[in-house]
Every structure is written in C-alpha cells, then in structure tokens.
Amino acid sequence: MSDPLGAEALDQIFREARTVNEWQDREVSDAQIHEIWELAKMGPTSANQLPARLVWCKSQESRERLAAHAAEGNRHKILTAPVCVIVAMDEDFHEQLPWLFPHTDAKSWFEGDEEGRKVSAFRNGTLQGAYLILAARALGLDCGPMSGFDNAAVDKDFFADEPKWKSNFICSIGYGDRTGLFPRSPRPDFDVFNRLL
Template sequence: MTKQFHDNVLTPAALDQLFNEARTYNGWQVKEVSEEQIRHIYDLLKMAPTSANMQPGRFVWVRSQEAKDKLASMASDGNKDKIKAAPVTVIIGYDVDFHEELPWLFPHTDAKSWFEGDEEGRKEGAFRNSALQGAYLMLAARAIGLDCGPMSGVDLDAITKEFFADEPKVKADWVCSIGYGDPSTIFDRSPRPDFEKFNRLA
C-alpha cells in the first residue's frame, strides 16, 4: 500500500529490520560490539532533529566488565544479568545546561538567550529531546544490524552520581543494551493497536 504513494520508501526488508520484526532482547549472543560500530551509531543519531539542534543527549557506553558490574548493581534484579551479558549498555542522559553549546550548534541566532534564566524550561526541553535521541539511537543500532534491549528498571540517581559525577548538570534517564540478540530470550510479541484505537484525523 505505501509503495504506490512514495517512490523513496525503504524496502520491506529494511522496514522489518527497523520496525516490524525488531524486538526487545533480554539476552545476547557472545559477539562483540566494536568501538567503530558505537561511533557509527552516534554519527547516525546525531543527524536526526532536536529542537534548535540542542543535542542535549549525553551517552556513556558501558563496555568493560568492571563498568558493567557497577551498572548492574544499580539495576533491578530482573535487569542485572541483562546488563552483565550485553556487549555494551549505553546510558542515555540529558544535559540541563545544553544551552551553553548553542552558540556553535545553532549559530543562526542567539538561541542561548532563549534558555538562560529558565532552568525548568531547559529541563523540559532536555528531557524531551534526549528521549528523541535515545529513540534515534535504537533505530541507528538496528539500521547497522544490531539489536536493542531498552530498560528503565534502574536507579537513575545512583547512575547519575556514578557515571556523570564530573558533569553536575547531566541526569541519567534510561539505559539500553546493544548487541546481537539471542532469539531464545524474547517473548511472543505483545499486541499492537490498530490505527483507529489511538488516532484521529482532524
């Protein structure tokens, strides 16, 4: 149906890889994720839009066993082993003082002045746009052939203190394991609503 309206639509295989067949994995094959792949993911996600190109996402890519164990100790019991077994788990955080970077990130105008003196407004913008960047991250990882296991069952305050200790205005939000998923660890796909359930055309 879509192909007859849009000449540039991705192939069905690509759409399956990004959406239709992509799953949240709970376990991982013993295969490494390289620094080159990590950098590739970031180089893709940074190209996607954020408000005024604010780029508030701050990412810590947890790879060493020591760092994995530390992060796992801050997770719920059901997530500890997932983090320890994953080749890499990225902490997605957001910088409340993102506006300090706007003079070079958004040089068309004095965008920094829009946010000065309004920390609550910055928190809202940083939270929303870093969540977008986290979603872009998952799509970027899938696009280069990796699988994802996003998690919110973690102690965000503890993670913030440990992994962003040198950046007092950065807050952790959620984490996402990345690697080559073990198909035996996924559940049957949960229901997805039809368009009519949660959509309206106005």
Template sequence: MAAPLDDVALDQLFRSGRTYNGFTDQPVSEDQLRALWDLMKMGPTSANQLPARLVWCVSQEAKEKLAACASDSNADKIRKAPVSVVIGMDVNFHEHLPELFPHTDAKSWFDGNAELREASAFRNSSLQGGYFILAARALGLDTGPMSGFDGGEVDKAFFADQPGVRTNFISTLGYGDPATIFDRSPRPAFEKFNRIA
C-alpha cells in the same frame, strides 16, 4: 524527495525489530559504537539541542557499576550484554547552542529558565534515545532499552563530574539472542488511539 524504504528495511527498523533480553557472545567494536553515534546524532532535535550524553559501558567493571544501580533482573542483563549504554540528558545543553545552532542566539532562549531547559532536555534526549534504537537496528545491532534502575545512583556513578547531566534511560546493545525475546505484544489498529481532526 526521498523514495520510500523497501519492505526489507522497514522490517529491520520496525516490524521485525525487537527488544532483546539477552545477546550472543559476538562482540561490538568501538568502530560500531562510533558509527551508531554518527547516525543517531543526525536525527532532529529542537534547535539542534542534542542534549543526550552517552556512556558506553564496555568493560566488565563499568557494567558491574551500572548493574549495581539496577533491579535484579535488569542487573543480570547489563552484566551479560556486550555493551550497556547510559543515555543521559544535559540540562545545560544551551551552553553548546552557539556552536550547534549558530544562525541565531538560541542560548538566550534558555538562559535563566531551568524549567524550560529541563523539559527540553528530557524531550529531546528521549528523541535521541529513539534514534539510538533505530540507528542500532540500521547497523544490524539489537538493543534492550529498560527502566528498572535508580537514576540517582546511576547519576552518581557516571555523571558526578558533569553537573547538569542526569540519566534518562539505559539500554543493552549487541547481537540479540532470539531465545531471549517474548512473543510480540499487541499493537493497536489506527482507530484505537488516533483521530484525524
């Protein structure tokens, strides 16, 4: 059984971790992006579906293309971040299950059921998006996950060659500038939104 993480680790992952609206000029390397993926891919998904498909916008050209699909305030964040990331979801994830979940015929669970694939892709790519944020924090990086974009336009710009892949959300990535965060919003006590049955 694993031991609980110490307070330093818990602070970094949760209590002190923040959503950043801007970043320092410190670059993020491709090795760091690969290390981030190698952590986030280990997070659990149903039947090891792993439906997330990421586009790491590192070049200014790619960031401009993504910014053109976003609201004005988000477009500026995307352009200025060291990296901006499209977290997509593949509704045809089941085609990879013979490799990713080989001990049973999991692909057959989803064949011919587009509604189930859609729900599973959204749920599990959202989980992977959460793992992306925690993996980034674990590696000393910061994120700025956001809505405020036209998903159809992002799909056309980045997934036109991948039928079945659609955008879930986008995020910026880098070393957060503390001057760009807001005061932390309230978090409710356990009793407000929980019950023990």
C-alpha cells in the same frame, strides 16, 4: 526526499525488531559504536539542541558498576550484553547552542529558565535515545532499552564531574539471542489511538 525504504529494511528497523534480553557472545566494536552515533546525531532536535549525553559501558568493570544500580531483574541484561549505553541529558545544553545553532542567539532563550531547560532536555534527549535505537537496528544490532534502575545513584556514580547530566534510560546493544522471546505484545490498529482530523 528519497523513495520509501523497502520491506526488508522496514522489517529490520520496525516490524521484525524486538526488545531482547539475552545476548550472543559477539563483540560490538568501537567502530560500530561510532557508527551508531554518526547516524543517531542526524535526527532532529529543537534548535539542534542535541542534549543527549551517552556513556557507553563496554568494559566488564563499567557494566558491573552500572548493574549495581539496576533492579535485580535487569542486572543480567546489563552484565551479559556486549555494551550498555546510559542515555543521559545535559540540563545545561544551552551552553553549547552558540556553535550548535549559530543562526541566532538561541542560548538566551534558555538562560534563567532552569525548569524550561529540564523539560526541553528531557524531550529532545529522549528523541535522541529513540534515534539511537533505530540507528543500532539499521546497522544490524539488537537493543534492549530499559528503565528499572536508580537514576540518582547512576548520576552520582557516572556523572559526578557533570552535575547537570541526568540519566534517562539504559539500552543494552549487541546481537540478540531470540530463542527465548515471547510473542510480541499487542500493537493496536490506527483507529485505537489515533485521530485523523
């Protein structure tokens, strides 16, 4: 592997990065969205499943549609962000495995096991959502991931043509306005939530 990243890069991606709720009036370009994907897709998933399906709500109309399904406290975060991505997962991801994981017949591992596919899609799709956040931060953008929306309504509105796509969480992306941020919530020391055996 390469040498460790420097302190400045680690600060940008982790230590100084914050979840933001207010946004500067600055565009996120289509090219930047493509850059985020080009980085995020490189993160590992089981058998290269890549079950995440991303819907980038950039137009005012699409963000209004999305905000209509969000909790009241989240609507402003969606409407004022330059782009808001629905991080969803394809519960029939196994259909893509013949070309995504051609080394063996991985598709057969999941055929006839709908519940197993749901578990795997959720786990690996969530990983991909985390990679997306790290990729956006690495490219100098801020993120505002959120729950607090009606998943079934979002799925019906945005995925009517893909009934096996299910929303997981939403993430606003742009250039954050940090003036109103409250202090970072606690991050515990190693021994609180870790066991080293």
